[in-house]
Amino acid sequence: xxxxxxxxxxxxxxxxxxxxxxxxxxxxTADRRCVFEVFTRRLPAGRRYGVLAGTGRVLESLERFRxxxxxxxxxxxxxxxxxxxxxxxxxxxxxxxxxxxxEGEVFFPSSPVMVVEGTFAxxxxxxxxxxxxxNYDSAVASAASRMTSAAVDRPCLEMGSRRAHEEAAVAAARxxxxxxxxxxxxxxAGRRYGxxxxxxxxxAFTLLHDDEAAAFAAQVASLGxxxxxxxxxxxxxxxxxxxxxxxxxxxxxxxxxxxDLGVLAHEVRAQLDEAGAQGTKITVTSDLDEYAIxxxxxxxxxxxxxGTSVVTGSGAPxxxxxxxxxxxxxxxxVLAPVAKAAFGKTSVxxxxxxxxxxxxxxxxxxxxxxxxxxxxxxxxSSPDASLRELxxxxxxxxxxxxxWTGPDGVRRAAERHRASRDELPRGARRxxxxxxxxxxxxxxxxx
Numbered sequence: 001x002x003x004x005x006x007x008x009x010x011x012x013x014x015x016x017x018x019x020x021x022x023x024x025x026x027x028x029t030a031d032r033r034c035v036f037e038v039f040t041r042r043l044p045a046g047r048r049y050g051v052l053a054g055t056g057r058v059l060e061s062l063e064r065f066r067x068x069x070x071x072x073x074x075x076x077x078x079x080x081x082x083x084x085x086x087x088x089x090x091x092x093x094x095x096x097x098x099x100x101x102x103e104g105e106v107f108f109p110s111s112p113v114m115v116v117e118g119t120f121a122x123x124x125x126x127x128x129x130x131x132x133x134x135n136y137d138s139a140v141a142s143a144a145s146r147m148t149s150a151a152v153d154r155p156c157l158e159m160g161s162r163r164a165h166e167e168a169a170v171a172a173a174r175x176x177x178x179x180x181x182x183x184x185x186x187x188x189a190g191r192r193y194g195x196x197x198x199x200x201x202x203x204a205f206t207l208l209h210d211d212e213a214a215a216f217a218a219q220v221a222s223l224g225x226x227x228x229x230x231x232x233x234x235x236x237x238x239x240x241x242x243x244x245x246x247x248x249x250x251x252x253x254x255x256x257x258x259x260d261l262g263v264l265a266h267e268v269r270a271q272l273d274e275a276g277a278q279g280t281k282i283t284v285t286s287d288l289d290e291y292a293i294x295x296x297x298x299x300x301x302x303x304x305x306x307g308t309s310v311v312t313g314s315g316a317p318x319x320x321x322x323x324x325x326x327x328x329x330x331x332x333x334v335l336a337p338v339a340k341a342a343f344g345k346t347s348v349x350x351x352x353x354x355x356x357x358x359x360x361x362x363x364x365x366x367x368x369x370x371x372x373x374x375x376x377x378x379x380x381s382s383p384d385a386s387l388r389e390l391x392x393x394x395x396x397x398x399x400x401x402x403x404w405t406g407p408d409g410v411r412r413a414a415e416r417h418r419a420s421r422d423e424l425p426r427g428a429r430r431x432x433x434x435x436x437x438x439x440x441x442x443x444x445x446x447x
Contacts, residue, residue: 007064008064008065008066008067008068008070008071009061009064009065009066009129010065010066010067010068010071010089010092011071011074012128012129012132013125013127013128013129014127014128015080017124017125017127017128018075018080018081018085018089018125019080019081020124021081021085021088021089021121021124021125022081022082022084022085024120024121024124025084025085025088025121026084029120030088030119030120030121031119031120031121032119032120032328032329032330033117033118033119033328033329033335034117034118034119034120034123034124034325034327034328034329035115035116035117035325035326035327035328035335035351036115036116036117036123036124036126036127036323036324036325036326037112037114037115037116037323037324037326037347037352038100038112038113038114038115038116038130038131038134038321038322038323039109039110039111039112039113039321039322039324039347040107040109040110040111040319040320040321040322041109041110041320041322042109042320043108043109043319043436044142044313044315044316044319044320045433046432046433046434047142047316048424048428048429048430048434048435048436048437049106049107049108049142049145049421049424049428049436049437050106050107050108050138050142050319051104051105051106051107051138051141051142051144051145051178051179051417051421052100052101052102052103052104052105052106052107052113052134052138052141053103053104053134053137053138053140053141053174053175053178053179053413054103054133054134054136054137054138054141054171054175055100055101055102055103055114055134055394055404055409055413056103056404056405056406056409056410056413057133057137057171057174058114058129058130058133058134059098059394059395059400059401059404059405059409060400060405060406061129061133062094062126062395062400063400065092065094065125065126065129066092066093067089067090067092071089072086072089072090075089088121092122092125093122093398094118094122094123094126094395094398095118095122095397095398096116096117096118096119096122096123096395096397096398097116097117097118097393097395097396097397097398098114098115098116098117098393098394098395099114099115099391099392099393099394100112100113100114100115100391100392100394101113101114101354101390101391101392102390102392102404102412102413102416103178103404103409103412103413103416104141104178104179104412104413104414104415104416104417104418104420105390105416105417105420106145106417106420106421106423106424107138107367108367108436108437108438108440109436109440110348110367110369110440111354111367111369111390111440112352112354112369112391113134113321114130114134114394115351115352115391116130116323120328126323127323130323131321131322131323133171134319134321135318135319135320135321136168136171136172136175136317136318137171137172137174137175137178138175138319138321139313139316139317139318139319140171140172140175140176140179140310140311140313141175141176141178141179141417142179142313142316142319143179143289143290143309143310143312143313143314143315143316144156144158144175144176144178144179144180144181144306144310145179145180145417145421146290146314146429146431147179147181147288147289147290147293147304147306147309147310147314148179148180148181149290149421149429149431150290150291150293150294150297150431151293151304152297154301154302154303154304155181155182155183155302155303155304156176156180156181156182156293156303156304156305156306157181157182157183157184157185157198157283157303157304157305157306158172158173158176158177158181158183158184158185158186158306158307158310158311159184159185159198159199159285159305159306159307160172160306160307160308160309160310160311160312161173161185161186161311162307163307163308163311163312164311164312168311169186169188169189169311170186170188170189170192172310172311173185173186173189173190173193173195174189174192174193174195174410176306176310177193177195177410177414178410178413178414178417179414179417180414180417180418181306181310182196182303183195183196183197183198184196184197184198185197185198185199193406193407193410194406194407194410194411195407195410200219200223200227200228200229200230200255201215201219201229201230202230203230203233203257205219205230206230206233207233212233212234212238212239212242213242213245213246216229216242216243216245216246216247217246219246220246220247225247225248225250225251225252226250226251226252227247227251227252227253228252228253228254228255228283229243229246229247229251229253229254229255230254230255230257231243231254231255231256231268232255232256232257232258232259232264236256236259236264236267236268237267237271239254240254240268240271240272241271244272244275244277244280249275249276249277249279249280250277250279250280251277251280252280252281253280253281253282253283253302253303254268254272254280254281254282254283255282255283255284255285255305256268256282256283256284256285256286257284257285257286258286261284261286261292261296261299261301262295262296262298262299265282265284265296265299265300265301266299266300268282269282269300281302281303282300282301282302283301283302283303283304283305284296284301284303284304284305285304285305285306285307287307287308287309288304288305288306288307288309289306289309289314290309290314290431291431293306294431322347324340324347325338326338326339326347326348326349326350326351326352327349327350327351327374335351335374337349337350337351337374348369348371348442350371350372350374350377351374351377351378352369352370352371352377353369353370353377353380353389353391354367354368354369354370354389354390354391355368355370355382355387355388355389355390355443356368356387356388356390356423356438357386357387357388358386358387358388358423359386362423363423363424363425363426364423364424364425364437364438365425365438366438366439366440366441367438367439367440367441368387368440368441368442368443369440369441369442369443370442370443370444370445371442371443371444371445372444372445372446373445373446376445376446377445380445424437424438425437425438
C-alpha cells in the first residue's frame, strides 16, 4: 500500500516572512549569515519550570516545508510576492544548521532552547513554523509534567482529542507522553509515534443496551475480563456489583467518571476487596488537572485519565516563545550581535551556548547562558564538571539527525525529561505558585 504524499507546510506561515524575504532579495541582504534564537522571556504565572516539546516535530516538518506548484500559483495569483521571490521559493531548501536543548529538557526564562543558523532568506521563513509547534507542544508538556509529578508513580493517560483541533490532538498526545504520560486514546498519535493507545467504552455503550448488566456482559464477551468497565452510568455500587457478575474477580479495572472521586474510590476499593477482587484496579477521569490529581494522592486510585486540561496547557496554552535574530553578518562579512531594545521586549544579542550548573547533590542551581565573541561561544566546551552542556546538534548543513524524530525520538525525549526533571531542586515540583526553580545567569567568555 503506497502512502499518500505529505502535503506541503509552506503556507502555514505569516505573510510578512515572505515580504521580508522579497525586500531582502531586492537589496542584497538575503544571503547574509544569521543566527536566530528561540526563547521565552518568562514562564506562565506561578510556574517553576517549562518542558521543551515539539523539537522532533519541527525537524520532521522541515522536509515538508517546500513550495510546490500549488503554493507558488496561489502566491502569484494573490500577488503576495514578486516573480524573483517566487523563483527563490521554488528551489527553497533549508541548508543551515540547528542546535538546541534535547527534547524533554526543562527550561527557564531566557533559555535558548533552539538556535537556527543559515542565510537570512532560509532561516527567516521558519519562524512561524518553529514557534507554532514549540509553543503549543511545550505548553502541553509543561502541564503534563505537573500532572505526572502530582501522580507520582500512578500512570496518567491522555484522552483529550475531542477538546482540540484534530491535528493538535495528535501533537498533544505526543507531548504528553514526552512529559511522562503512559498512553493516549488517539489512534493517529499511536500510529505516527508508536505510542501506547488506551480506551474501552463510554456511557453511550451502556445506554445503548436494555440494562447495565447486558452492556457489561457484551463488553466482557468482546474484550475479555481484563477490560475496564465504566460503573457510574447509574448507581456506582450497583454498577460494581454487575461488573463483577459479568467478569468475576479477575476484572481488570473499573472506571469512575463523575461525583466525588476521592470518596467513591475509597468506597469502590472496599467493595472490590470485600468481593475478593483485590487485583481489580480503579481508574478515574472527569475533568482532572494537576490539582485534582494531587488531591487524590491518598485515595486508592491506580491511574488517571486526563482530557481538557492537558491539551489546553492547564491554563497556559502557550509558552510565549519568540524567534529572534541575535546575530547577523555585516557588510564587512563579520558576524555581529544584534538585539531588540523595545521596552518589555529586550533581548540579549549574540550567539549563546547553554549549560546547567549542578550542585554537589546533583541538583540544578543555575541556568547558565554563555556569551562572548562568536567564535569562542561556538567552540565553547565546559571545563567545569559541575556544568552540564545543554545544546545538542539537531540539523547539520541541512541534514536532520534522525535520532530526534519518529517513535525513537519520542522515547528519547521521554527519557531526557525524566532525567532532567529529577535534576530540579527540591520543591521545584510543588504546584503552589512560585518563581522559576533556578535563576538564569550569564557567563561571559574572556572576562
